[in-house]
Amino acid sequence: MSVKNNSLRIIVALLCVEEMVVITFTPLYGVQSTEQSCCYLLEVDDIGILLDCGWTDDFDVALLEPLAQVIDKIDLVLVSHPDLAHMGALPYAVGTLGLKAPVYATLPVYRMGEIVLYEAYQARTKDDASFKLFSLDDVDQVLETFIQLKYSQKLRLSGQGEGIYITPHAAGHLIGGSIWSIVKETDEIIYAVDYNHRADHILGKTFLESISRPTLLITDSMHLNKEQPKMKDRDERLKDDVVNTLRRGGDALIPCDSAGRVLEVLHVLDQYWIKLKLKYPIALLSTMSYYVPQAAQAMLEWCSERISKNFDIGKPNPFNFSHVHVVHDLEELDKLSSPKVILATSPTLAQGFAKDLFALMAPQPQNSIIFVTTPHPTSLSAQVQTSRQVVIQQSRNVPLEGAELAAYEAKERRRIQNEAELKAKEIEEAAMEDMMMGIAEYESEDDEDGGDGDVDMTKTTIVPLDKPTAQLRGSFRVGFGQFATARYPMFFAMEHKCEWDEYGEAIQPDEFKELTSTAKSRKRKGKAKDGTEDVNMEANEDDADTGGADEVNENRPMKTLYSTTTVDINAKVTFVDFDGLADGRAIKNCLDKVKPRKLILVHGTPETSSDLKSYVDSSIDTCEAVYCPNAKECIDIESDTTVCKVSLKESLYTTAHFQKVGSHDVAYINGMLDFHGTQCTLDKADVELPHAPMRLSQGKITLDSMKQLLAKAGFKANFSGGMLVCDDGVVLKRARNNEIMVEGTLSASYYRIREILYSQYTLV
Structure with a gap:
């Protein structure tokens, strides 16, 4: 019911329309498999919403074929987490597939996602010069489409999406990670994948448990058969594995992501180093390592309440890691004394510095390889944990020499020549068009002067053939019989008029935008030796001015050499669960509390999806349907609610007693609906009927929230x-009807506690 109070004017009756929201869900990939990446298409009436756009660090284009087929249906993109599994395919989708939809995410997802995408590109191209699936320009183009939201910020879409509200809530897995609420009329759709039910050192727990009875819940079942360890046990095991390795003189390698769960690992190690006053170096090794703690230091409001409070009372920033050295290449790493702890990308060992270090460190028995994230079953990291010998594919970039260099230069000369000829042809055609327009204008002026069609020599300049001809825009030359009009007496060039306003020449924003994009592509955020300035991550002509062998090598054409190496694993290999994801017990408890009307299970194996479906069918009676779709299987879901918009008469509105319930104004009214054809009006009832008082609250009051109060x-x-x-x-306890009961002897504490409980409700 929508009511507008404008000086208590009588509201014009709205049309009474029975509307039913049509919801269609199509998983593109990330269902019925062990694949970590997520990508799903949700259609609400005529609006196509892409839920995540993930990829793997293998960058397999075949995985994105379902996305390419529906790219024209996408009106907006919602990104839940800043990692490759949830946003890794955005550069390819924008640069190659032609995705033009805006991307909605929180500020940390934008900032950390920028680091993740840059790092993924650098890690891949470091040893593979043939990688051309996307460029850093594509990454920049993606970042320009981001629209940043805060937690619980309700955004109303406009245009075709009028009436749809999107809201991000805390997921608890990665900093800025979100579960998304999509609301239209009385229907609420919740998209919640990779959430954490338990608070970590850095992040709080998920908001999902506070949501009740959504129309549709889209969630995952990947970790249904896992059990998340207690935080204390997890931390102690990591500390023991690391310190034992260092004390026997070995180095500890921790493959990790570039800007996600690595913050939790760094926080645990840094605090332990401070507590025991250890002197062993901790190295964070990645191309973008400098920016990770710097970005996190500015995002404390996105962290747990405990971290925010500690900072407010004067404690140091938890991301100011005093024992962590940020390094950007293996040469800098070698300058640190051993034994040491090395956190390097990537966790799958598919690329990055972790792969290079693994080949060097694994044969040495005093070293340790400590994995902190659950690997994909087919990844190299999974093979390392189950066998003592693995075969790895390695690559390196080398400059072209000899015949290969000559062939490459010849090919480049032909390409440049073809481009020059094509450009010259375009300039010639443009010049001819300008000249013909000038002749047409001259003839029109001559006709206006009353001429009979003869050429007026006072307005014409004939260029003799025996004199040097004037060059027109590069290649077109003016010869006999071609005229320069009086408007352009010297050159066949268009004189563009400048627009002026009261402040002078009008500014064209597009020109500055193009300049900004060019500058951004020429000089990007890269590794910074002193932590204060950016270093160009691309080779260009400007590098020649800086001198040095590195810049010269970057400008030389390169080729990639591939080799296969067998690595004997003599180092100690362990796994410590720092995934920060809800386990099977937590997933079931969340579903019991949320009680969705309809449920779609994605991001899980056939076994976990089937097991969770069986549990919901047998335990949650209020859930009407559970779907476990396959990839590209379309599910049509029609809303089971009918929305009837009515207008409220002024006489009824002015007598209603509104009370505040959370962010809403609520009143109990006794009225009569009056239908006039297609119009519906709510007016004051002739007889006032008594009603039983109702207790209303914003969200569900839990015993945990009462403990905090x-x-x-x-x-x-x-x-x-x-x-x-x-x-x-x-004593406070939960009754069978889901109410909270207060029991105990009558005392001052009893009445005060009961008053606190009553204050959480509004009596209407």
Whole structure:
């Protein structure tokens, strides 16, 4: 019901329309498999919403074929997490497939996603000069399409998406990671993949448990059969594995992502180093390593409440890692003394410095390889954890020499010549068009002077053939019989008129935008030796002015040499679960609390999806349907609610008593609906009927939230046997009808605790 109060004017009755939202869901990839990447198409009426656009660090184009088939249907993109699995395919989709839709995400997803995409490109092209699937220009183009939102910020779409609201909420897995709420009329769609039910050192837990009864929940089942370790046990195991390796004189390699869960690992190690006053170096090795802690230091409001409070009371920034050295290549790493801890990209060992270091460190028994993320079953990191010998494919870039260099230069000369000829032809055609326009204008002027069609020699300049001809825009030459009009007496060149306003010459924003893009492509954020200036990540002509062997090598044509190496794994290999993802028990508990009307299971194997579907069918009676679609299988979901828009008469609105419930104004009204054809109006009832008071609250009141409220009020409360035991024996417990009951002896504490509980509800 939409009501507008404008000086209590009578509201014009709206059309009473029965509307039903049509929802269509098509998983493109990331279903019924162990694939980590996610990409799904959600269509709400006529609006196509792409839920994530992930890829793997193998960059297999065949995986993106379903995305290419629906690229024209996409009106906007919602990105949930800043990693390759959720946004890695955006540069290819924009640069090659032609995606032009805006991308919505939180600020950390934008900032960390920029680092992730740059690092992925640098890691791949470092040893593979033939990689051409996307460029850094494509990454920049993607970043320009981002629209940043805050948690719980409700954004109303315009245009064709009128009436649709999108809202990000905390997912708890990566900094800035989101679960998305898509609302239209009375229907709410929740997209929640890769969330964490438990708070970490850096991030709080997911917001998903606070959502109740959505029309449709799209969630994952990948980790259904896993059990997340306790945070204390996890931290202790990582510390023990690392310190034991260092004390026996070995180096510890931790393959990790570039800007995600690596922050949690760094925080644990840095705090442990401070506590024990250890002196061993901790190295963060990646091309973009300098920017990771720098970006995180400015995002404390996106972290857990504890971190924000500690910073407010004067404690140091938790991302100011005092024992971490940021290094950008193996030469810088060698300058650090051994033994040391090395965190390097990538976790799958498919590319990056971690792959190079693994080949060097694995044969040495004093070293350790510590994995902190669950590997894909077919990845190299999975093979390393299950065998003692692996075969790895290595590559390196070398400059062209001899006949190969000569052939390449000849090919480049032909390409440049062809481009020059094509450009000259285009200039000639443009010049001819300008000249013909000038002749047409001259003839029109001559006709206006009353001429009979003869050429007026006072307005014509004939160029003799025996005199040097004037060059026109590069290649076109003026010869006999061609005229320069009086408007352009010297050159056949268009004189563009400048627009002026009251401040002078009008500014053209597009010219500055093009200049900014050019400058950004010439000089990018790259590795910084001193941490203060950016270094060009692309080879260009300007590098020749800097001198030095590195710049010269970057400008030389390169080729990629591939080789196969067998690596004997004598180092100790361990796995410590730092995934930060909800396990099977947590997933089931979340579904019990959310109680969706309809459920779609994605991002899981056939076994986990089938098991979770069986659990929902047997345990959650309110869930009407559970879908486990295959890739490219379209699911049509029609809303089961009918929306009827009515207008509210002024006489009824002015007598209603509104009360605040969260961010809403709520009132109980007793009225009569009056239908007049297609119009519907709500007016004051003739007879006032009594009604039973209702208790309303914003969201579900839980015992956990009550514990926090009581702690703020000075009460000590602890959980015991599923109940919350407070001061003086006052007990809060959940009744069968889902209400909270207060029991205990009558005392000052009892009445105060009951008052705190009552204050969470509004009586209407």
